[in-house]
Amino acid sequence: MTRWIGQNRGFAAALALFLALYLSYHLMHPRGFSTAVLVQNSNELVAxxxxxMAQTVPVLLGGLDLSVGAIMTLAACVASWLLDGTPLQIAFGMIATLAVGTAFGLLNGLIVVYGRLQPIIATLATGAIAIGLALLIRPNPGGNVDGDLNWALTNSVFDFAETYGIGQDGEATWLAPFVNIPLPLILLFGMACLVWLPFKRTVTGRTIYAIGSAEGAAFASGLPINRARIAAFTLAGFFAACGGLYLAIQTSTGNADVVQAGAYTLNSIAAVVLGGTALLGGTGGVIASILGAMILRAVSFYFRILDIDPLLQPLIEGIVLLAAVSAVAFRTFRVKNQLELFR
Incomplete structure (x- = not known):
């Protein structure tokens, strides 16, 4: 355990911070550790x-993706048109929504690799395009998402099973230990485990880490640099689309909100840093960034329970983020050789 903490100090510190914040929040909450509170908190976390997660993959390369919030917004607007009708139509709508986000991510990767533009510039431009398309699709907030889908995916496993008639004949007794688990958490961590963890172990996934650690060495080793860059931004687009898809299901609407898109992009960067992923690239991962997002949300939970003035909330969030980022950055001041950051 001591060795693991030494090798993953950023993640361990983030985990300790989250546990301290979240446990104390629940101790102060009138309803404590109830399923309803856990479901509500989970719903606020997923997007x-x-x-x-989307921001993490380009950061591992040593770059930033400023289009993730815009892609999420575009995906939500697309989903608000398509997630209604028969089960087959809903399934098609989900696939189409994810395809739109993935295509935008692929576009980002192609521009960065073959256009030879800095990721921050390329994604700033494509993010504006995504918001423009979202405004064409949804000039005003609206849409219609299947009610059963909304209820089933935003509540507990029990509600999901009840909505779709799973286990009503008593044959699904294996489901009993999981009925109180919020389904949003299963969707979030399930996607990370099913997509990111297998990808991370591929040659392309390892190349992403190698590029962030030492691009020159990765190139000299004959690793597929271009393929890894394109894959990183494509995967970022996919994860951002997952966020948009869930946001549409959760709110049953689509809204081409420019301010919301920008806020999600900035918060994604903050979550990546809070989770212990280095902005220099090469270290960290998607699970760590989810933990960073959980810390961000845990801070916002206190605003409700302590009834803090909304005018003071941005100030408090800024102070917390500055303190966390400074703590992470403090390590770099003690480094004499940059290679030590990746050990």
Whole structure:
């Protein structure tokens, strides 16, 4: 355990901070550790969690993706048109929504690789395009998402099973230990485990880490640099689309909100840093960024329970983020050789 903490100090510190914040929050909450509170908190986490996942992959390369919030917004607007009708139509709508986000991510990767533009510039431009398309699709907030889908995916496992008639004949007794788990958490961590963890172990996934650690060495080793860059931004677009898809299901609407898109992008960067992923690239991961997003949301939970003036909330959030980022950055001041950052 001591060795693991030494090798993952950023993640360990983030985990300790989250546990301290969240446990004390629940101790102060009138309803404590109830399923209803856990479901509510989980619903507030999922969208920022997916966008943090999206931001993580380009950051591992040593770059930033400023389009993740815009892609999420575009995906939500697309989903608000398509997630209604028969089960087949809903399934098609989900696939189409994810395809739109993935295509935008692929576009980002192609521009960065073959256009030879800095990621921050390329994604700033494509993010503006995504918001423009979102405004064409939804000039005003609106849409219609299947009611059963909304209820089933934004509540506990029990509600999901009840909505779709799973286990009503008593044959699904294996489901009993999981009925109180919020389904939003299963969706978030399930996507991370099913998509990111297998990808991370591929040659392309390892190349992403190698580029962030030492791009020259990765190139000299014959690793597929271009393929890894394109894959990183494509995966970022996919995760951002997952966030938009869930946001549409959660709110049953689409809204091409420019301010919201910008806020999610900035919060995604904050979540990545809070989770212990280095902005220099090469170290960290998606799970750590989800933890960073959980810290961000845990801070916001206190605003409700302590009834803090909304005018003071941005100030408090800024102070917390500055303190956390400074703590992470403090390590770099003690480094004499940059290679030590990746050990």
């Amino acid at each position: 920022i969690g997916f966008v943090a």
